[in-house]
Amino acid sequence: MSLKLGVPSKGRLMEDTFEWFAARGVALSRNGNAREYAGAVAGAEGVELVLLSAGEIPRELAAGRIHLGVTGSDLVREKLADWQTQVVELAPMGFGHADLILAVPAAWADVETLDDLDAVAAAFRAQHGFRLRIATKYHRLVREFLRAQGVADYQLVDSQGATEGTVKNLTAEAVADITSSGETLRANHLKILDGALIHQSQATLFAARTADWDEGRAARLLALKAQLGLG
Amino acid sequence: MATKAAARAVGARLLAAFREAGALEVEADILQPAEALLDLYGEDIRARAYVTSDPLRGELMLRPDFTVPVVQAHMADGAEPARYCYFGEVFRKQEHRSARAPEFFQAGYEVFDRADPEGADAEVFALFSGLLAPLNLAASIGDIGLLMDAVRGLDTLPARRAALLRHIWRPARFQALLAHFAAPPAPSASRVALLAGSAPRAHWVGLRSSADMATRIAALRADAAAPPLPASAVAALARLFAVSAPAPQALAELEAIAHTMPAIAPAVARLARRLAALAARGVDLSRVTYQASHGLGTMEYYDGFVFSFAAPAPGLPPIASGGRYDALTAVLGQGRSIPAVGGVIRAGLVADLEGAR
Numbered sequence: 001m002s003l004k005l006g007v008p009s010k011g012r013l014m015e016d017t018f019e020w021f022a023a024r025g026v027a028l029s030r031n032g033n034a035r036e037y038a039g040a041v042a043g044a045e046g047v048e049l050v051l052l053s054a055g056e057i058p059r060e061l062a063a064g065r066i067h068l069g070v071t072g073s074d075l076v077r078e079k080l081a082d083w084q085t086q087v088v089e090l091a092p093m094g095f096g097h098a099d100l101i102l103a104v105p106a107a108w109a110d111v112e113t114l115d116d117l118d119a120v121a122a123a124f125r126a127q128h129g130f131r132l133r134i135a136t137k138y139h140r141l142v143r144e145f146l147r148a149q150g151v152a153d154y155q156l157v158d159s160q161g162a163t164e165g166t167v168k169n170l171t172a173e174a175v176a177d178i179t180s181s182g183e184t185l186r187a188n189h190l191k192i193l194d195g196a197l198i199h200q201s202q203a204t205l206f207a208a209r210t211a212d213w214d215e216g217r218a219a220r221l222l223a224l225k226a227q228l229g230l231g
Numbered sequence: 232m233a234t235k236a237a238a239r240a241v242g243a244r245l246l247a248a249f250r251e252a253g254a255l256e257v258e259a260d261i262l263q264p265a266e267a268l269l270d271l272y273g274e275d276i277r278a279r280a281y282v283t284s285d286p287l288r289g290e291l292m293l294r295p296d297f298t299v300p301v302v303q304a305h306m307a308d309g310a311e312p313a314r315y316c317y318f319g320e321v322f323r324k325q326e327h328r329s330a331r332a333p334e335f336f337q338a339g340y341e342v343f344d345r346a347d348p349e350g351a352d353a354e355v356f357a358l359f360s361g362l363l364a365p366l367n368l369a370a371s372i373g374d375i376g377l378l379m380d381a382v383r384g385l386d387t388l389p390a391r392r393a394a395l396l397r398h399i400w401r402p403a404r405f406q407a408l409l410a411h412f413a414a415p416p417a418p419s420a421s422r423v424a425l426l427a428g429s430a431p432r433a434h435w436v437g438l439r440s441s442a443d444m445a446t447r448i449a450a451l452r453a454d455a456a457a458p459p460l461p462a463s464a465v466a467a468l469a470r471l472f473a474v475s476a477p478a479p480q481a482l483a484e485l486e487a488i489a490h491t492m493p494a495i496a497p498a499v500a501r502l503a504r505r506l507a508a509l510a511a512r513g514v515d516l517s518r519v520t521y522q523a524s525h526g527l528g529t530m531e532y533y534d535g536f537v538f539s540f541a542a543p544a545p546g547l548p549p550i551a552s553g554g555r556y557d558a559l560t561a562v563l564g565q566g567r568s569i570p571a572v573g574g575v576i577r578a579g580l581v582a583d584l585e586g587a588r
Contacts, residue, residue, distance in 0.1 A: 081326050081328075105433075108444060109433075110447045112422065119447070123447060131270070140278075151404075156274055168436045173437055189436045
């Protein structure tokens with residue numbers, strides 16, 4: 001029986017994934033019609049390509065509906081509770097790099113570190129009557145990070161896009177978001193806090209623990225790993 | 232895992248005992264407004280409570296505990312003194328895989344009484360101790376108010392004391408702050424420049440104002456000018472936090488510490504009265520462990536006496552726990568407050584233990 005490999009269905013992430021596999025002798029391709037989410041695999045026995053939204057790949061892996069999947073390590077950690085019990089990291093792929101960081105207004109000259117942020121959160125709550133708001137879509141990662149660091153008196157507000165704009169729009173005091181160059185942060189008058197690198201993300205090949213590995217699929221995985229040079 | 236019927240049977244028995252002790256049975260809605268709970272507990276409650284939404288009433292939480300609604304009801308229209316009991320399910324998300332159930336039954340008993348706080352502490356503990364006696368549980372007590380008094384007694388800036396008090400429920404952060412105040416790290420070049428009066432100019436965005444920042448910079452200057460916390464004070468706190476012994480020995484140790492730490496003397500005297508009240512109610516104090524740091528790292532509303540009863544099996548949550556939460560009544564009382572103490576017993580776990588015997 002074949003292994004289902006979930007790959008992001010479009011854009012740079014898909015192209016880089018195709019290149020990564022191609023460099024290891026496995027040719028992934030999308031069917032001729034660019035609107036059709038189906039593809040083909042050449043060069044590896046019994047591997048079936050499934051094109052999916054990168055954001056849905058963690059969930060499909062956790063449900064065991066795909067055996068392998070390529071997605072950002074940040075998305076797996078954010079979307080799956082106890083992710084290590086649900087998926088195995090087979091290989092970091094060396095592209096799609098992005099850092100999940102905390103940023104505050106650049107004008108906050110008195111805030112350089114998490115200690116400062118914590119102290120300012122206490123004063124902000126006393127002054128304004130509500131907890132300092134941090135806009136993010138990475139609720140689990142940010143909350144676990146701030147809990148481990150012992151930061152208090154903040155609240156997370158959901159922001160699914162244009163997160164850097166929330167401070168100027170007065171819907172948040174700080175943001176936790178993915179950045180690669182930091183340009184969007186600077187353009188929105190924000191700066192990255194020292195010691196607040198929450199996660200360094202990159203595209204990663206994962207295997208699903210709960211998928212059906214019977215009927216020869218486990219052996220197929222071993223063969224594929226050997227072919228991909230993953231020992 | 233006990234069946235719901237078994238847990239309900241235990242709950243009915245506990246409620247009967249609580250009513251016998253003079254408590255009025257109360258109910259609380261399962262759907263609670265999220266805002267009050269979030270404001271009280273912070274972001275951590277979002278990780279622990281099930282949040283749902285109502286088209287008209289906004290964000291709601293499935294009741295993560297009874298304490299908040301019971302206190303709210305009492306502060307709204309309760310007569311004094313008051314004793315309440317309740318029984319029902321509470322709901323807690325589990326972020327990690329474990330055998331812990333996301334919904335379980337709590338039977339609770341809460342006392343709102345100004346007259347004799349130590350007597351009320353002893354009343355709740357002795358009541359629980361008697362009900363749980365057949366299960367041979369390990370009883371631990373502590374006193375977060377005593378630790379807070381020790382911090383309030385530190386000879387240092389009020390802002391430093393406030394910062395330490397704010398983090399008393401987060402032990403790692405508390406210790407880091409203490410170390411920072413005792414041996415401040417060398418400031419960064421930009422921090423030195425900021426304190427010298429040269430804030431870099433940048434476009435201002437956001438709700439926090441430049442006046443807010445000026446206040447903080449003044450506080451940073453005061454902190455930089457203040458002498459570090461003496462190592463002896465840090466060592467004395469460490470000794471205090473490490474106390475862990477059968478209650479009578481712990482009291483003797485705390486009395487000895489109070490000689491050099493007068494700020495805790497009133498709290499130690501209250502502990503002596505509490506232990507005497509427990510003994511008068513028939514509690515064998517030699518089998519009760521006093522742990523100074525007990526109750527830290529849990530929900531941050533206990534600010535006095537705290538207790539728990541634990542089963543020997545590792546990995547089980549406490550079978551029963553509780554404590555004093557005077558400050559919570561002030562937060563929820565809109566200007567009024569009343570000393571309050573209470574606790575909960577997890578009826579399903581009691582049924583499990585009884586079934587295993």
